[in-house]
Amino acid sequence: MTSGSTVPLRRWLPRPLRETPSRIFCLPYSGAGASMFGRWPDVAGDTGLCPVQLPGRENRLREPHFGTYEQLAKDVVEALLPAMDRPFGLFGHCSSALIAFEIAVVLHREGLPMPRRLFCSSQVAPHEGPGGSYLTMTDEQLRAELVALSTNELDDTVLDVVTEVLRADVEANKAYKPAEPVLLDTAITAIGWSADHEVAPERMSGWDQYSKRVHRVVLPGVHHTFLDAPAALLTQFVDGMVSDD
Template identity: 35%
Template sequence: MTAASVPNASSRTGVEGRRARRTDSPWIRRWSDGAVARLTLICLPHAGGSASFYRSWAALLPPEVELLGVQYPGREDRFEDPMIDSMGELVTALAEGLVPLLDRPYALFGHSMGSAIAWELAHELDRRGAPGPRRLFASGRAAPGTAVVADVHRQGDDVLRAELQRLGGTSREVLDDPGLRALILGTVRNDYRLIETYRPAQRPPLHCPIHVLTGSTDPELGEERSRDRAGGWADLTTARTEVRTFPGDHFYLTPQRREVVATVLRRMDPSLTTGGHTWPSTP
């Protein structure tokens, strides 16, 4: 008989059980115990990215918000896990790992490839009867079905390397190191294959607000910059769509980290950015 089924079981046992369940998925990385959190922010990385891309955000969040970073297989501490290059397979596995963690209101934040995964994930969770996100933050990519796709994953390493240099976010020192470059290009090629072969199905619109975040000089959005900053996302929800443009390129999130996190907090709950909160911050 589990503690949850015993009427007089201590609250401490229940809390410890919830904490245990919140740490046993290989898909999720946490940087706090989330003991007093009342909201959850689930962050999905870009192609070639890992959960640690969002680690610095943890110090900018108040205790009321628990940060969960998604760790795709084939990188960092999941280096030996086979990579997944199919959107359907990835979202199915990720949803299985996330469902037990959706015990409080949550938002999804996806950057670049991660924004498409976030959209697919919201629909997969709905299909399973799980709670839906209160908000979806789509960063650095036009909406599924409207984003321009190429065939970079079929090209040689020189083309792939040039693509990384075009978008920024990968240091020249890393790309100049043969060993590191081989590791990075293998992961990036796999993720590009996923997103470039991805063809979204026709789905009903979501019912949560979508917040579109972009860099002012992001080359990934191409002609969308001059035509529609929302990049087609407004058609994917019955709720409102908001667009916020930050100075910077495709990886504007790094230099604009504080303002991006503050924007996310304001949209999740305005009280999180008003007086009365003190918490550590990173330099």
């Protein structure tokens, strides 16, 4: 498997890096690429928002799938460490919150700079999963879900490819089962959404076991409201990157 360091940084970070005082690296959820953050601004206050492109999708379609969250986290750290040269955070929604967490675990284990904050949206704590409707769907159901979520009409060839990527991502999610919580020296903002029927906000209390500094917040919206970069979410980013509480 290709290691993170052998792939140019621009492949991992398709948006040009801004010289902002801080950065948040944003991980796409299952089946998606960095373009899912297309409606997000480049910055939130003084913090650059940096969508991460994972292998096996979009402009990295010809690369092999990352395999497991553990391997992906190692590759991300290896590739993005030069860009972690200032206060930074990690954002993940649903399955990608687990990827963000595993990246923090690798940084912690290797004694590397830690994120100032993890922003974990619509995801139960790692030891309480895996969970979510995708995990029990057939390929046909996953395909239908992609059609429902897409803002553009997808032809059958593209749908075949994206469904294959989504299936591999789902299998990686199902295989990720940490044995017990890891207490991290970083703050965590656990973001629930008031009308989220996929992951109800009250199911996210388990994140308290991963940090002594957990801020739980419920924002107005449904499971996919975050895609529109609502002001309430951007405010969490701005406030979270200037506070360690």
